[in-house]
Amino acid sequence: xxxxxxxxxxxxxxxxxxxxxxxxxxxxxxxxxxxxxxxxxxxxxxxxxxxxxxxxxxxxxxxxxxxxxxxxxxxxxxxxxxxxxxxxxxxxxxxxxxxxxxxxxxxxxx
Amino acid sequence: xxxxxxxxxxxxxxxxxxxxxxxxxxxxxxxxxxxxxxxxxxxxxxxxxxxxxxxxxxxxxxxxxxxxxxxxxxxxxxxxxxxxxxxxxxxxxxxxxxxxxxxxxxxxxxxxxxx
Numbered sequence: 394x395x396x397x398x399x400x401x402x403x404x405x406x407x408x409x410x411x412x413x414x415x416x417x418x419x420x421x422x423x424x425x426x427x428x429x430x431x432x433x434x435x436x437x438x439x440x441x442x443x444x445x446x447x448x449x450x451x452x453x454x455x456x457x458x459x460x461x462x463x464x465x466x467x468x469x470x471x472x473x474x475x476x477x478x479x480x481x482x483x484x485x486x487x488x489x490x491x492x493x494x495x496x497x498x499x500x501x502x503x
Numbered sequence: 504x505x506x507x508x509x510x511x512x513x514x515x516x517x518x519x520x521x522x523x524x525x526x527x528x529x530x531x532x533x534x535x536x537x538x539x540x541x542x543x544x545x546x547x548x549x550x551x552x553x554x555x556x557x558x559x560x561x562x563x564x565x566x567x568x569x570x571x572x573x574x575x576x577x578x579x580x581x582x583x584x585x586x587x588x589x590x591x592x593x594x595x596x597x598x599x600x601x602x603x604x605x606x607x608x609x610x611x612x613x614x615x616x617x618x
Contacts, residue, residue: 426606426607434611435596435609435610435611435612436547436596436598436609437609438606438607438608441606481547483547483607491537491549491607492549493539493546493547493548493549494546495546496546496547
């Protein structure tokens with residue numbers, strides 16, 4: 394079945410440093426979504442990427458979808474303590490369901 | 504965004520008993536609902552997909568007789584953990600989508616502890 398691999402599993406950064414999490418799918422995706430889960434909370438939708446090579450920005454967050462539509466990345470510039478949480482990618486390959494990566498847990502040291 | 508309400512948020516039950524978790528879409532028609540289980544390392548594992556009025560489709564390795572899913576209306580799906588055991592203790596999250604939106608809207612999750 395479809396697999397979505399996400400790395401790294403954990404990332405500790407000093408406040409102000411950049412952060413990147415990567416997502417790779419075993420199959421070509423129709424779209425990929427990113428979610429953020431704050432400690433003790435539930436996943437909240439951040440963005441969806443659909444087109445090959447697509448790049449979208451949300452303030453300090455930059456999302457990329459690979460040309461082959463099998464990988465994606467989320468980059469945060471100049472992290473803040475409010476960025477703390479677990480970031481999940483979730484890929485859809487033509488069916489209704491989303492296959493989630495294991496998530497990257499981000500800790501920001503003030 | 505759309506609102507999905509999940510209840511209860513926490514439940515403690517004795518081994519051998521059954522627990523029902525409800526997932527409601529409050530302001531849209533959830534034609535499809537998903538049930539996930541979240542393990543301690545924070546990965547989300549899809550358990551089953553249910554379409555309104557149809558039997559749920561379970562992922563490989565998920566016991567359908569143990570995790571009963573009902574999606575009888577466009578706004579409500581339930582997950583019943585039958586004859587719960589301590590290894591069933593986990594965080595269960597539902598999500599829902601309608602025919603238009605491709606993103607999944609999540610409930611707040613249910614922390615189940617079986618003692």
